[in-house]
Amino acid sequence: MGRYVVRRLLQMIPVFIGATLLIFLMVNVMGDPIAGLCGDRECDPATAAQLRHEFGLDQPVWQQYATYMGNVFTGDFGTAFNGQPVTELMGTAFPVTIRLTIVAILFEIIVGIVLGVVTGLRRGRPVDTGVLLLTLVVISVPTFVTGLLLQLLLGVKWGWIDPAVSSEAAFGELIVPGLVLASVSLAYVTRLTRTSIAENRRSDYVRTAIAKGLPRHRVITRHLLRNSLIPVVTFIGTDIGALMGGAIVTERIFNIHGVGYQLYQGILRQNTQTVVGFVTVLVLVFLVANLVVDLLYAVLDPRIRYA
């Protein structure tokens, strides 16, 4: 187990470097990093040259990347377009997005798994067909459409919620945005659970459990669920990173000032430091979540522990 963790940590290094380098290159090569630094005006050539030198932009890209990463590991993520340190932006943005992600994950776990178990146990019945169709519709409607429609209905038409989330972004305000963020994954969790339950239901060990004369609820909870939820847990785990990175759309619709909002602003203003900084953290979150999922997998499935 210990060796496995070490091996996985070592495997993460090239992926981390590759992903951050890729983003670094995209931001640097594609855009002009100092264009946003003179505010809305065009920088005059002399200032521009000076700024370039100041930020080390006259050096080769790989060297810039190395310098940047060096700084990052000392906790210096650079400055945002408004002169604030990027870390300060992160300090306000990440708690909001983490709350949003927690709400989304809770929806996936509670609603997704319950629907999946119910339909998996009732394959082919009307409930199953109905939920299955619903999941297809949810998967098909792009998140931003779902978001706009819910905002229109619940916020504008019926007035159940405030169409825009306040700057505090408390849990209560994040319920509908969290549902929107979770929607597609929620549908996937439902389908995955359903398939997994339906597959395992026919398995030999479930038949054995029935033949042992165990009560139905025990067959389901102790034998069927435990096995069926292994792939579901791994899916939800890997989804954490994707949800945080995918919050851009949801945050834009509901005007939530989280990670997605800051990233969007950073990209619009071509602020390298903000964008690369936030993406670096997101990539780290993604990688750590994946590692945790893999370890969890080994805990849930003993065959892997000893294999």
Next chain:
Amino acid sequence: MPDQEPYEPERAVAGTGMGGTMDLGASEAVTLEQPPGPDGADPREKPRSLWSDAWHDLRRNPVFIISALVILFLIVISLWPSLIASGSPLKCDLAKAQEGSQPGHPFGFNGQGCDVYTRTVYGARTSVAVGILATLGVAVLGSVLGGLAGFFGGAGDAVLSRITDIFFAIPVVLGGLVLLSVITSNTVWPVIGFIVLLGWPQISRIARGSVITAKQNDYVQAARALGASNSRLLLRHIAPNAVAPVIVVATIALGTYISLEATLSFLGVGLKPPSVSWGIDISSAAPYVRNAPHALLWPSGALAITVLAFIMLGDAVRDALDPKLR
């Protein structure tokens, strides 16, 4: 006493492997006697191939028929939009902005006074073009790279696996924002290029897995023992058996690519006006949704139906090709 049976890994979600190979279709345990269940009825009487069997099923599947008809209709109107819409999507009259449905303009007008019906019809072209072209690119690039890596293994395979890991670590919408925000070209090509760039690892992983599975089949080993060349093995023996999962995933991905284009256009980095795209129309209708919800609802509905059609098609094809889940 040593363990005799090899351990068989659970079917795992892509991207969560324990470092080993995660094949899409785990081999099925065959018991000597099973109750004659739904699929075991008579394999003996009419031997059918996987494909003809799948086709036999699909023709009877209403989901497949409906989604195929919708897609056919979409392709026809994206090739010849003037068949059902006489006006131009760019002819707008600010005086009519936000007006509702009226004769000749069944869907009303949007915020710029453009006819929503015409724009919705013309929007299909963008979505269908992006969806189909991006999927072709992703499928070709992904299956060639993944197939070769799975077949030859070794260092190339290891490198490719790490590269796919890198791409999986980057959130797609974010990558799109970064890459496309600086591109000024107003055609579908940058969007397609971007989707191919970020989409191929998904297919490559699937193709790699199914080639590895197919490679282990006895008949492939037999062909190899008989001296078949690598290219012959790949093309004649492995590809036909490894292509099914790729097709299924690609069909479903097509729907999500359409959705992705609309999302990027909604965020202002995909296509930009004066291009016609459902994403643009939904985005521009959002601020005044209170007064003119129809300008938001029609393109949203068209988008949802289009994506739904492709995803349901993929779903139906998967069910037909994967008899295990029947």
Next chain:
Amino acid sequence: MLLEVRDLHVEFHTRDGVAKAVNGVSYGVDAGETLAVLGESGSGKSVTAQTVMGILDIPPGRVTAGEILFEGRDLLKLKEEERRKVRGAEMAMIFQDALSSLNPVLTVGAQLAEMFTVHRGMSRKDAHAKAVELMDRVRIPAAGERVKQYPHQFSGGMRQRIMIAMAMALEPKLIIADEPTTALDVTVQAQVMDLLAELQRELHMGLILITHDLGVVADVADKIAVMYAGRIVETAPVHDIYKAPAHPYTRGLLESIPRLDQKGQELYAIKGLPPNLTRIPPGCAFHPRCPMARDVCRTDVPPLYDVTESDAGRGSACHFWRECLHG
């Protein structure tokens, strides 16, 4: 009789129509007795056993007629909860593939102990001690430590011993073993079979042994029922059937066993394939494959004729059993 199955009919609803898996099967087994049920895949031998156990998947399966009398009670008339209490406690089943039949994510100890906590209301600790005891009894070395291990950590033979231990746990009156040794190495097969037979003698249980292996049958069974297309085609005490089969299908099965004294001769094989259960041939289901088939076989379903000549309890569902027996 401990168990008596009477005229059992089971169907499956499939996409291709109704598959008649069991068509009027009757057999019985006494305490301490071993009944071997023989037949190819699809003959209905496993479906019958699953119906007796009450673990048939309903749907697609459906019992359309018949009685299953267990100590005089018709199990088919019991409520599900009463039926459940019979399973595992009064009758238990051993499956072919122990690896897939044991839960991969629970320790074998937990799976054994479960029998005692659920059926006997024992505490976890007592149940755990019982589990170790059971593993000892089926001769698994170092039971005290291995009880904490998972199924995949055991060899095939050891796993099947655990299945047997699980079945014996509550000392049931009847054991149904569905091809218990088929998935095992030949060398291990005999050990596992011996263990099963030994425990059966010790606990004086009825045993229904489902198999397609005539070699296993000869050693342990008291009587045999041969099934084909969901019917019993021949039933007899074990030595009689080897001496002289009274049904051409049984004869075909016997002749297809390789024998040392026939070295060099071509091995006999029954021509054709078992029928599709959605379209069982009219008349005698075996007639398309039967070397003795005549016109009457294509039209009339043969009843199970009483062919008792020497001693009691022989039956054959062949119109020409006499010819078969003496020819």
